[in-house]
Amino acid sequence: MAEKTTVDLGLIAPVLEEYKDTPGSLIAILQKTQATYGYLPEEAIYHIAEVTGTAPATIYGVATFYAQFRLEPVGKHLIMLCQGTACHVNGAELISAAITDELGIDDGETTEDGLFSMEHVACLGCCSLSPVMMINGKTYSTLTPDKCRKVLREIAKEEGGADA
């Protein structure tokens, strides 16, 4: 997994070049930074602060305000589990419990092997097919605890074979 000290700041140089003189683009910069590293590394935050002339505290303030930003690396497969109204009514809580039981992680946690993280999100816009989760951009709908376990096991199997 990415160690915090090995972040290559050169990767976000083009982003900073593009946005550094446009007022109001801090969120866009952070989004692209997160897309690059998978999270917002401390070093990157300080680097952005320096280049854009923004106080690091301001950047932390923004980064912690929005649910999208993460200050820690996430697992290879990010499970975004919908906890919106329709999913709640159709049993999202049971799905969450199934994930916790299957992987031993709760909302916001990552498995020890770094394979999975779970994040509760507000609504994925597929409410008519609830409950819904999204893993790496793919949406899984009309979940049951059983169906959800199968999806996770399949991913784990593809990843590691015997030890999964």
Add this chain to the structure above:
Amino acid sequence: MKLVVGEGSCGLAAGAGAVYDRLAALLNESNPTGAVLDITGCNGMCFLEPIVDLYDDEGTLHRYVKVTEKDADDIYAAVSANDLSSLDRLGITPDDAHFLEAQTRVALRDCGIINPENIDDYIARDGYKAIEKILKTGMTQDDVIEQIDISGLRGRGGAGFSTAFKWRAAKNSEGDEKYLICNADEGDPGAFMDRAVIEGDPHNLIEGMLIGAYAIGASTAIVYVRAEYPLAIVRLEKAIKDATARGYLGDNILGSDFSCVLRIKAGAGAFVCGEETALIESLEGKRGMPRLKPPFPAQSGYWFKPSNINNVETYANVPWIINNGGAAFAAMGTEQSKGTKVFALSGKIKRGGLVEIPMGTTLRDVIFDIGGGIRNDKEFKAVQLGGPSGGCVPKEKLDTVIDYAELGKTGAIMGSGGMVVMDESTCMVSMAKFFLDFTAKESCGKCVHCRLGTKRMLEVLDRIVKGQGEEGDIEKLEELCYAIKDGALCGLGQTAPNPVLTTIRYFRDEFEAHIKEQRCPAGECRDLITYSINKDKCVGCSACARQCPANAITGELKSPFEIDADLCVKCGNCITACRFGAVEVH
């Protein structure tokens, strides 16, 4: 022949991508009848996805539903043989077809019909005709606003403010630098109307915004889209590029002296940013904290310049209004609520999806006639409108008509269009807690009443669902509700108590059962229920025992199994595992 696969987000979630790929591969190999393959956005029948629409050589539509990859082979075979009779088993039933036939589509008029990634499809259906009419026939800014005024269009984002009033205020505001903003943050968790419009008909939104920009005198337009809608962003980006290339966006649009650029700003996951002043703060790259109003955005908005903010659906109605005249729009609906409204129907409903109906339709018609009633023939209990800012409407009020004022009288609101249906198995106390949990997490923290008040309410509700409620808790909740309503700065705090107030109003007995008898009548609150197996229904198959994570279920094969209540963690696995309905909750 033309084959069209529905590729909206829910279509893709249901497997439309694989169906499309399969059809494409097969047609690529050999295509004896010269069939064309295309995509479209969400037609609203999400409960039937994946959907394949086949237009035969006469142009007649054959709609195939719940199509699997394997069915795609059959469709291909039938198309290639030029004989569709073998596909009858996949055809939509008349009952399901009624879902669409009963609707009146204005904002969604192209959704599920055109390819959203093809500007020519939009143009072929009178696309960009409205902006052309304005620019070529010399309609003035006031002429445009006049038509919107006549139409009676009110904001579809929740508050229902007169659109013409807002446009006029922004137009009359001092300053030559003005902004037009579209609120596509769609924060109500359980609503997806705006997603469908952007994914299914992005040019319609662009045209509506162009007209708004012209009317108020803005040359920059911005769409603030929520981060959870990646497909909407991709389609909108493409649409902006195509519209610019055709001269509908950019300098001197259609040869006139009107110029306007349009850009996208992706949100970053904060419900409060749907509030217009918080949205503006967020656009400026800051924490999304609401500003004090007045001044209103029309006077001082984005970078403190006059700005107009409308919801996606509001703009989506505008080209239609200009093309057909304000009076045609006003001919639909009720005295105070004109035109149509889109709802995202979900929850315990048979047919869930997008419904656009004229204002004045009853809730009953939407839920029972269009939506087909409750799934698994359970009993209707309530419908939630307006999400965290709204409330629930019980069975007795199902004949309420969809109208801003009439819905307001029930304690709920029109809202942006979320319509979540609940049945007898939904606990209303838990529902109230669900919303408070949401608003407490999403409170931006600026006002003490909102930040602490919602937390306090959540604590009380949490105790109640755990069976630790106390005499006087209901009154305490009500007191907190009114204090928050009075003390909060923005709409989030001011409306956060609504879900609790309406549930207390209509389902007080359910609160009392939790508090006084430690009982959850709906059988949902985990701490108040027990799982058991009905000996008469159990066939002893052991399916449940194998799914139980706590090994709480034991028994001999072929004789009734039993659940050890002390070990049971109430995960519900056994209920889904049992195919005989033998697991019961009390």
